[in-house]
Amino acid sequence: MEEVDNIIIHSLKQIGCHIGEDVKNLTNFPPELLVETVASCIQLIDPSLSLPKSLPSNLAQRFSTTATLAEACKTLGFRGDIGYQTFLYSNVSEVRRVYMFLIEKLPKDDIQEELSVGVIVSILLH
Known part of the structure; x- marks a missing residue:
């Protein structure tokens, strides 16, 4: 799974995430x-969605x-299965599935095609 995590982290950095x-x-x-x-x-993926990019300190807002x-x-x-717990009390395999889904959905201009979920899935199967 370390290689899959590296691919995900690399993909996130490619779209400008600060890791x-x-x-x-x-x-x-x-x-x-x-x-x-x-x-x-x-x-x-959908620029029309306005989402917060930071986690508030207030528990209800979190x-x-x-x-x-x-x-x-x-x-x-x-x-x-996804809900608030996926982000606040994360299970690494759930988080990995969310990232693989999102990376596959990213516009191909924003990420190299070779880093598609197909590549990640083939790594998981070996």
């Missing part, structure tokens, strides 16, 4: 980074922000 060099895999993604990167992906992101993913066609 520190110390972040080597998705297990190191804090909720704040999840929100920022997922919101960035969604806005590239739930609202992450629920909004989860709903946006569902609107784009994500079929997996």
Whole structure:
């Protein structure tokens, strides 16, 4: 899975997400980074959606922000189980599925075609 995480991180950096060099895999993604990167992906996929890119400190607002992101993913066609907990209390395999879905949906101008989910899936199968 480390190679898949590297591909995802590289893809996120290619679209302008600021991910520190110390972040080597998705297990190191804090909720704040999840929100920022997922919101960035969604806005590239559908610019008409206005989504917050930061996680508020207020607990109620955190739930609202992450629920909004989860709903946006569902609107784009994500079929997996997703909700506020995906961002606030993340399970790395769930997060990986969300990123693979979003990266596949990105306009091909924004990311190299070779980094498509097809490549990621083939890595997962080997």
